[in-house]
Amino acid sequence: MSDELREEAHDVEVTVWVGKNGIEAVVDELQDQLRNETLVKVKFLRSARGTDDTETLAGELADRVNAELIETRGHTAVLH
Structure with a gap:
């Protein structure tokens, strides 16, 4: 499932900064x-x-919103 979500994430625009x-x-x-x-x-x-690195911050944010961290790339993270 995560591979499909990673592929789908490629076309998603950043909506949270x-x-x-x-x-x-x-x-x-x-x-x-x-x-x-x-x-x-x-x-x-x-x-x-x-x-902190992006991976650490993204993990903390995912925990706060009870979401799954799909991937981080550079300074961007994708949550599900």
């Missing part, structure tokens, strides 16, 4: 989008990353 206010600032918006969409692509801006 995590900036200097961190993952807490996007939790509600991301939950809303996940109710309506199969996949949501999240971009972690430099100001959000600090010393």
